[in-house]
Amino acid sequence: MTWIWSNLDLIWDRTFDHLILSVPSIILSFVIALPFGWLAYRYRSSRAVILTTVGLLYAIPSLPLFIVLPFIVGTSIRSPLNLIIALTLYGVALMVRVVADGLGSVDRDVRQSATAVGFSGWSSFWRVELPLAGPVLLAGLRVVAVSTVSLATVGAVIGAQSLGSLFTDGFQRGIEAEIIVGIVATVLLALALDAALVLLGRLLMPWTRRSAIGVTARPAPVIREVAA
Template sequence: MDWIWDNAARIGELTAWHAALSVIPTVLGLLLAVPLGWWASRSARIYPLVIGGSGLLYTIPSIALFVLLPQVLGTKILDPLNVVVALTVYSIALLVRVIADGLASVPHDTVQAATAMGYRPWQRLWHVELPVAVPAIGGGLRVAVVSNVSIVTMAALLGIPQLGSLFTQGFSLRLTVPIVAGIVMCLVLSVVLDVLVHAVTRALTPWQQKAETA
């Protein structure tokens, strides 16, 4: 416990970095996955290509991606941008299928009614289809952000500060306390972000809550 109290400020700083490196790629991945998911949901021929291609992205080993991206982006190996880009790729891989299936589940009558009211395709997407698909997309976001919390720790092998740094420090010093502290903080961060995404999802779907209580 003495080690934890002595390093409380550093643990807090690493947690803040870890949260940023987990949340930012999730948000960017969502923004990029929406048009891809919408495109896939519109064509049975394109669907397997987009979903299959995005799924393959998740099979790329994270440590290999962290090492290769500096050469592709022209950044330094310690630049956090490499982690943001890598995790954005993984977020896209997880979210494209969720968004495509969520949009495809929107009742056909709802889509037809929006079209009859004069909504253009993109207007219909933002004002009708996405709001109806929010519960499904929210579930995918919860998986993506928690997954990112886990993957970020691999960046500690490259020296990028976040909670994974406690693992490498504990290993090099042969101390168990830093490793346990890192694991506990990752678990706490995962729970906090999961609850936050769930709360936002519920806030965006008040009609669903009314239906549940009816």
């Protein structure tokens, strides 16, 4: 405990570093995955190619990726940007499949009725299909958030600062408390981001509040949309 009190500043700094790495990666993953996921869902021919590519991308271990990436995109190996790009790639790899599955999970009848009442393809995507795929997307994004926070710690072994630095530092100096604090802080940060996403989901998708999965509530937003 004494280690914590005398190193509060350090813990705060590393937590901040960690947020700088993970939050942009999570947001970017979502934004980039949307068009690719949509392509995979919409066009059967592209589906296999896209999903195989992200599957292979996801199979690449993180440490080699952190090392190889600078030589491909020209970042500096220790820079936050290098890690953000790598973490975003993993996030995209996860989210593309989620987006494709989520869009595919939207009830056929609902989609057809949206077309029937006069939504164009573009507005149907933004106002019907995307909101209805929302619960699935949220579930995927929560997984991305937790795994990104966890993965970001790996950067510490190549010298990119994060809560992971507490592991390498604690290991080299033999301070058990430092490592434990690092683990606890990482888990807490992951839980905090997860909770923030759940909250965000409730704000953006009020119709899912009653039922966790939103199956029974699914037709509701369509009625809302049509009435609006």
